Amino acid sequence: MFNRRKVLQWGAASAVLPGLCTSMPARAEDAVKIGLILPMTGGQSSTGKQIDNAIKLYMQQKGDTVAGRKIEIILKDDAAVPDNTKRLAQELIVNDKVNFIAGFGVTPAALAAAPLATQAKIPEVVMAAGTSIITERSPYIVRTSFTLAQSSTIIGDWAVKNGIKKVATLTSDYAPGNDALTFFKQRFTAGGGEIVEEVKVPLANPDFAPFLQRMKDAKPDAMFVFVPAGQGGNFMKQYAERGLDKSGIKVIGPGDVMDDDLLNNMGDAALGAVTAHLYSAAHPSEMNKDFVAAYKKAFGNRPGFMAVSGYDGIHLIYEALKKTGGATDGDKLIEAMKGMKWESPRGPISIDPETRDIVQNIYIRKVEKVDGELYNVEFATFEAVKDSGKTKK
């Protein structure tokens, strides 16, 4: 049994043999545990794989000890089902006593974990989900991914300025799709543009074909598309099969549909697509060239925007732990994260100290062939873009 005498004995023993006493409060030698919840199976698994890969790469490059403490990642697959996310987050917090929860491939998963982060007072580092409200759901949420408002407002303005007058929209029917649609429409219609067709497709296993015929019949100048990471390949296949590329209806949107990990297999139908986004594998910085080369060498394919969001997420955790000297008090970690600035493979980024959301450059890019491969080639930069989609101002 655990009585006072035993505690005293253990305490005495640990003074001589540090590290042996595991039932004492966390000490410098104990591992910092990160519960990483990602969709490793199912329709969103490309997101999970990219983030898991990027974290492995980062830890390979920087080592697995920070401020004298070993970092332990506990990976759990929620298949992007929020009930799973909630159960896994609970188990990680209660049984594994994790110091952080992280990952979250879709908005419903990030939201499901929010009350648990608040209750446990530990940081929830959102590395994928993109709906604006997420950071408002817990003071312990910090995001290194993006918001749909950041890119959809910018592509809305771009469309107006580039002679696009009629647009048909196709968006996934859940929170980030609704954000993408709302923020694009606001800017595009305020600039005089007209929405001639609006379709919403289911998140799970969408069949785009019937909707694409409606798009074609509406004869828009362009179609605005938001589908989450992992679905762009299938979407562009059906877009080409229905001959939309031949009828001159260009794809515009946030860059999720043109994710770099799928882009090169989309074929020439993707050429000319213009999207606004946070990351391109073709981003011309030295840091990104090194990141792309290292990622390709380790995993055999290009990193996409989810990989870079995961790479920055683990960086944020490392740097926060450095600032706290390895202490894992949740409030201190969140304070350490607020206002942090660094150079990412995507360009300069920071954490907004007011909202705990990411501030980043948004680039407008066009799909072009470079050395025989398809890339999103950046041609305009909007610097230090904050999320404009919060309900609280």
Ligand code: PHB
């Ligand atoms: C989301 O569910 O918030 C989400 C997922 C994938 C994306 C964008 C947003 O590409």
